Amino acid sequence: MKRLIIATLMVAVVALGAMAQKTTLNVLYYVDATVAGYDVDQAIWAKFEASNPDIDLQKEELFSEPFHQKMQAYIAAGTLPDVFYMWPSGRSEAVYEKHLAKDLSKLLGADFLKNFAPTATNPKALGDSIMPASQYQAIIPQAFTLTTAVYVNTKLLKDNGFAVPKTYADLKKMVPKLKAKGISVMMLPDKDGWPAQSCLFSTISGRMVGDAFIDQVKASKAKFTDKPFVAALQAYANLFKDGIIPAEDMNVGYSEGTGLFAAGKAAMYIDGDWRTGGYITDKTSNTALISPADQESSFDIINFPSIPGEKNAGVVSGIAGVGYGINNALPSGSAKEKAAVRLLKYLYSPEVQKIRYESGAYVPTLKGVTGTVEPIIKKMAAYKNAVAKTTYVLDGVLDPSVFNVLNAGLQGMGLGNVEPAKVAADMQTAMDAWLASKK
Amino acid sequence: MSEEIKTTALGRFGAAFAKFLAYFVMVLFSLMTLYPIFWLIMNSFKPTREFQVSQLGFPHVPTLKNYGGPYGAWKLGDFDKLIPNSVIYTLGATFGIIILSVLAGFAFAKIPRKATKLIYASFVIGLLLSVQSLLIPLFLEVNIMGIYNTRLAVLLVYIGAGLPMGIYLSTEYIRGIPTSLVESARIDGAKYFRIFRSIILPMTIPVATTLAILNITGIWNEFALINILVSKTELKSLPLGMYRFSGSLSSDWGKQFAALTIGTLPMLVFYFIFRKQITQGVAAGAVKG
Numbered sequence: 001m002k003r004l005i006i007a008t009l010m011v012a013v014v015a016l017g018a019m020a021q022k023t024t025l026n027v028l029y030y031v032d033a034t035v036a037g038y039d040v041d042q043a044i045w046a047k048f049e050a051s052n053p054d055i056d057l058q059k060e061e062l063f064s065e066p067f068h069q070k071m072q073a074y075i076a077a078g079t080l081p082d083v084f085y086m087w088p089s090g091r092s093e094a095v096y097e098k099h100l101a102k103d104l105s106k107l108l109g110a111d112f113l114k115n116f117a118p119t120a121t122n123p124k125a126l127g128d129s130i131m132p133a134s135q136y137q138a139i140i141p142q143a144f145t146l147t148t149a150v151y152v153n154t155k156l157l158k159d160n161g162f163a164v165p166k167t168y169a170d171l172k173k174m175v176p177k178l179k180a181k182g183i184s185v186m187m188l189p190d191k192d193g194w195p196a197q198s199c200l201f202s203t204i205s206g207r208m209v210g211d212a213f214i215d216q217v218k219a220s221k222a223k224f225t226d227k228p229f230v231a232a233l234q235a236y237a238n239l240f241k242d243g244i245i246p247a248e249d250m251n252v253g254y255s256e257g258t259g260l261f262a263a264g265k266a267a268m269y270i271d272g273d274w275r276t277g278g279y280i281t282d283k284t285s286n287t288a289l290i291s292p293a294d295q296e297s298s299f300d301i302i303n304f305p306s307i308p309g310e311k312n313a314g315v316v317s318g319i320a321g322v323g324y325g326i327n328n329a330l331p332s333g334s335a336k337e338k339a340a341v342r343l344l345k346y347l348y349s350p351e352v353q354k355i356r357y358e359s360g361a362y363v364p365t366l367k368g369v370t371g372t373v374e375p376i377i378k379k380m381a382a383y384k385n386a387v388a389k390t391t392y393v394l395d396g397v398l399d400p401s402v403f404n405v406l407n408a409g410l411q412g413m414g415l416g417n418v419e420p421a422k423v424a425a426d427m428q429t430a431m432d433a434w435l436a437s438k439k
Numbered sequence: 440m441s442e443e444i445k446t447t448a449l450g451r452f453g454a455a456f457a458k459f460l461a462y463f464v465m466v467l468f469s470l471m472t473l474y475p476i477f478w479l480i481m482n483s484f485k486p487t488r489e490f491q492v493s494q495l496g497f498p499h500v501p502t503l504k505n506y507g508g509p510y511g512a513w514k515l516g517d518f519d520k521l522i523p524n525s526v527i528y529t530l531g532a533t534f535g536i537i538i539l540s541v542l543a544g545f546a547f548a549k550i551p552r553k554a555t556k557l558i559y560a561s562f563v564i565g566l567l568l569s570v571q572s573l574l575i576p577l578f579l580e581v582n583i584m585g586i587y588n589t590r591l592a593v594l595l596v597y598i599g600a601g602l603p604m605g606i607y608l609s610t611e612y613i614r615g616i617p618t619s620l621v622e623s624a625r626i627d628g629a630k631y632f633r634i635f636r637s638i639i640l641p642m643t644i645p646v647a648t649t650l651a652i653l654n655i656t657g658i659w660n661e662f663a664l665i666n667i668l669v670s671k672t673e674l675k676s677l678p679l680g681m682y683r684f685s686g687s688l689s690s691d692w693g694k695q696f697a698a699l700t701i702g703t704l705p706m707l708v709f710y711f712i713f714r715k716q717i718t719q720g721v722a723a724g725a726v727k728g
Contacts, residue, residue: 026670032683038510038691072575259488260491260492
């Protein structure tokens with residue numbers, strides 16, 4: 001009996017010891033359950049939990065505005081989670097301004113960082129040019145995003161006697177024949193307001209005025225009402241006037257676009273590089289919007305054709321992607337800090353990045369990641385490799401008070417309700433107000 | 440004589456036309472209310488790929504995959520945990536709001552003191568505050584009190600948020616009850632709590648029903664407060680689960696509709712079971728309140 005009691009006590013002590021050693025790691029993660037590859041994403045986290053029994057992972061999943069509201073509340077209360085999802089620039093402004101995330105270059109070390117594309121570990125290139133506080137290694141972007149990619153139904157073009165377009169004139173030539181058949185030359189679903197700016201106009205702006213012009217506007221040395229920028233807006237408006245993009249697309253929801261394009265309602269579809277995930281085979285239902293065979297034979301991804309009057313040929317709007325920050329309040333060398341580092345190293349590991357790549361989430365910044373992917377993802381990787389230079393995504397470098405005016409103006413121009421000069425003037429008014437508020 | 444017959448015929452036609460018009464408008468509005476619910480439920484049985492090319496048609500081959508299985512909405516949304524939480528928060532907070540509101544309403548309406556007006560006004564001013572303006576202060580408060588990530592925090596905040604409207608309605612309703620009833624009971628030696636229990640409480644059932652309807656639907660669907668009050672899935676409520684399916688880059692509509700159907704269904708069941716009481720409660724509360 002005595003032995004039994006002693007043995008029971010010893011087991012209890014060992015169990016209590018093990019429990020005491022368990023480190024709780026609070027993580028604020030950004031995801032919605034309907035995104036393509038959500039099952040794969042969850043499996044990644046589950047594997048970390050299973051292989052790290054000494055870490056009690058408390059993961060909070062939020063998306064869109066609720067994420068930002070919660071983040072704001074955490075920052076105000078000074079109770080930021082141990083690891084949190086964050087952006088390389090403006091959207092995580094408060095984190096950078098208050099230096100709430102640890103410097104990963106010190107924490108993860110040069111040996112770890114050398115495995116990534118040089119731009120991903122160059123804080124000066126990552127940070128916002130108007131926010132010096134962001135210019136340190138708070139995150140490692142998991143990917144670089146090209147926000148303009150033209151998805152082409154090559155079979156549809158071929159059946160109608162057209163080659164893949166290289167110039168604006170090529171696009172114009174397609175209008176009469178395709179329009180007569182009820183097919184759009186290009187589709188740009190912009191009911192949600194942001195795709196026209198993020199996925200098309202940012203590239204047009206980069207080609208026609210360039211990043212230096214935007215920097216000058218932000219420094220009050222140029223104005224949106226200057227001729228070159230108005231001409232860029234006009235180039236966008238011409239796509240609608242010339243019938244290349246139908247005005248009706250301004251009433252098509254972002255989520256509806258892929259289905260319509262796959263159903264042959266448009267010869268080309270303008271979106272970001274992240275959209276490949278929407279076309280590939282969904283592992284849970286084993287169905288694909290475009291079958292791998294069709295992806296191979298009938299579809300391609302190209303750069304936006306050249307625009308009359310462009311100065312910077314071939315540039316595409318792009319931005320560093322998101323990553324994970326570690327709470328700067330975690331004591332150096334603490335168990336929590338060690339657990340957070342272990343989690344980050346796992347999330348950026350070749351194993352996880354390969355899964356992300358294969359699920360169509362993105363092309364990783366981690367070097368040497370290869371995998372078995374469907375043709376459309378390979379074609380996206382080839383397209384990204386072919387883009388020699390990127391330009392600003394305007395909602396990444398302008399204040400919301402300014403780019404919201406642009407978003408509304410682009411919708412208005414698409415519907416033919418407003419002229420480019422008026423949009424430029426409204427943007428400048430918003431810019432002046434923002435500049436005044438910063439003084 | 441002939442003119443009188445003409446008028447009657449016209450009158451009959453007019454009455455029939457008016458009846459037709461009334462029914463037409465009512466049927467139209469009923470359809471406008473019911474069709475979205477029908478559309479939602481119908482599309483929840485379609486695979487997403489089918490929905491993307493056919494948004495209005497019936498499902499080609501109805502599927503339950505959006506609901507069940509390891510990657511169905513039920514599992515992904517953790518609805519098995521969230522629905523019981525919603526029930527606890529909704530019933531617990533509604534009960535608290537009703538009891539405290541009616542008690543306070545009795546005091547404000549029938550036990551006048553010097554400070555009554557001031558205290559009453561300080562409660563009612565809460566009607567003017569928006570939820571958004573309270574988010575961060577409430578988050579700070581629950582953190583300072585050490586009750587962040589607890590059901591207690593959610594219940595306290597919900598009860599607090601519901602009290603301004605509850606106290607306002609209860610006070611105005613109880614003011615309509617003759618004060619002579621209270622005075623007679625006092626003369627007979629009854630204490631205030633006895634008067635409340637035996638006289639006031641039974642008479643406030645209509646306003647309590649109105650409060651229950653307002654709060655049950657409001658708390659069941661509440662999102663902003665609970666989003667900042669808890670982070671553990673075990674403590675979250677239904678709207679947080681439903682919101683996980685509403686990304687702006689959404690590609691899995693089938694699961695999103697299944698999640699919305701799961702979230703809507705309990706309220707529909709609640710309405711069908713209690714529709715008589717709800718209609719009576721709203722009418723009574725409106726007339727007597």
